Amino acid sequence: MARTADYGLGEFTYPRGWFMVAEAAEVTTRPSTVHYFGQDFVLYRGESGTAHMVDAYCPHMGAHLAKNVTSYIVKDGEQVQGESIRCPFHGWRFGPDGACDHIPYSDFVPKAARLQTYPIVERAGIIWYWHDPEGLEPDIDLPPFAEWDDPSWVRWKVDHLGVIDCHPQEIIDNMADAPHMVPVHGSTDCAYFTNAFEGTILWQKFGAGHRTLVGSEAMLETDTWYTGPAILQSRLTGAYPSLMLICHTPVEDGRVMVWHALMSQAANTPPSAQDIATAEAYAETGRLALAQDFEIWGNKRACFNPLQIPADGPVHKVRIWYRQFYNPRARAGEFQRRVEGSVTTFDTRPEHAAA
Ligand code: FES
Ligand SMILES: [Fe+2]
Numbered sequence: 115m116a117r118t119a120d121y122g123l124g125e126f127t128y129p130r131g132w133f134m135v136a137e138a139a140e141v142t143t144r145p146s147t148v149h150y151f152g153q154d155f156v157l158y159r160g161e162s163g164t165a166h167m168v169d170a171y172c173p174h175m176g177a178h179l180a181k182n183v184t185s186y187i188v189k190d191g192e193q194v195q196g197e198s199i200r201c202p203f204h205g206w207r208f209g210p211d212g213a214c215d216h217i218p219y220s221d222f223v224p225k226a227a228r229l230q231t232y233p234i235v236e237r238a239g240i241i242w243y244w245h246d247p248e249g250l251e252p253d254i255d256l257p258p259f260a261e262w263d264d265p266s267w268v269r270w271k272v273d274h275l276g277v278i279d280c281h282p283q284e285i286i287d288n289m290a291d292a293p294h295m296v297p298v299h300g301s302t303d304c305a306y307f308t309n310a311f312e313g314t315i316l317w318q319k320f321g322a323g324h325r326t327l328v329g330s331e332a333m334l335e336t337d338t339w340y341t342g343p344a345i346l347q348s349r350l351t352g353a354y355p356s357l358m359l360i361c362h363t364p365v366e367d368g369r370v371m372v373w374h375a376l377m378s379q380a381a382n383t384p385p386s387a388q389d390i391a392t393a394e395a396y397a398e399t400g401r402l403a404l405a406q407d408f409e410i411w412g413n414k415r416a417c418f419n420p421l422q423i424p425a426d427g428p429v430h431k432v433r434i435w436y437r438q439f440y441n442p443r444a445r446a447g448e449f450q451r452r453v454e455g456s457v458t459t460f461d462t463r464p465e466h467a468a469a
Contacts, residue, residue: 115368116416124440131342134361160197174422177203270375278412291429
């Protein structure tokens with residue numbers, strides 16, 4: 115497995131940013147576990163409906179809070195009470211701030227009885243976690259995903275592509291990878307390909323035909339951007355406006371989980387059954403397009419030094435941009451300034467040819 119240190123990305127093993135950790139529907143009053151950033155977390159929903167994420171292991175004697183089906187605390191449905199979670203081993207209970215708020219057999223509750231809690235936000239059907247090696251408040255806004263609450267849009271269903279032994283660096287590289295579009299995705303008549311680096315945002319603007327997404331005729335124009343290191347959105351032109359989401363979260367150093375989702379506007383408000391079927395079919399073509407990349411990523415060897423030729427996109431710049439998230443926040447500007455601006459890999463449109 116190729117690790118962060120092998121790519122020379124920076125001080126931190128895992129980058130600072132917003133990360134998908136679960137679908138909202140996966141989080142219930144029955145605590146469940148997820149494994150990201152090299153550790154187990156427990157997700158549960160309090161009785162108010164609010165989702166919480168905490169460390170998986172009890173500070174008392176180390177029991178796993180979610181990997182249990184046989185304790186009577188679990189069998190009797192006493193694990194989540196209010197917003198608190200109770201350990202299946204000796205029944206210590208912890209509030210949403212992590213403080214122990216009840217020990218069934220003791221009035222004395224030690225101050226050290228504290229469970230680590232983690233900041234999450236539920237939005238657009240997804241649980242988002244702010245990961246920060248420096249333990250600071252977010253300095254990047256979680257995208258609004260406003261279409262989720264627009265009744266003329268068909269909401270996305272999240273596709274789980276799966277876990278691959280691939281460092282997320284190799285996925286980020288794809289943003290500048292103009293020449294894979296024809297062989298992998300069947301792009302035709304490529305018109306333009308531009309990247310822009312704007313602080314914590316990385317853009318790709320691309321116009322071409324696309325065999326997977328639109329058949330062979332129409333021009334597909336996509337505006338694609340990363341908000342931080344792990345949330346990609348793409349606005350696609352087509353019969354109906356649509357918004358694609360690709361998320362990837364490190365499982366371990368050098369191993370990553372990938373999800374896809376796509377929502378699109380419907381002809382009718384509220385969307386008819388036919389509109390929903392059309393949207394789902396379009397989302398499936400989006401999933402298939404990502405699956406083409408995913409197959410490459412899941413089987414390639416690590417690339418520490420791309421053998422770049424002039425006609426390749428600015429992969430080296432993308433790698434510099436990505437380093438800002440692996441280093442202390444105070445140094446982010448260094449990396450941003452080195453890449454700020456835009457790079458056009460090609461533009462064959464007649465109105466741009468003179469430039
Ligand atoms: S290990 Fe959790 S209450 Fe004892
Ligand atoms: Fe791709």
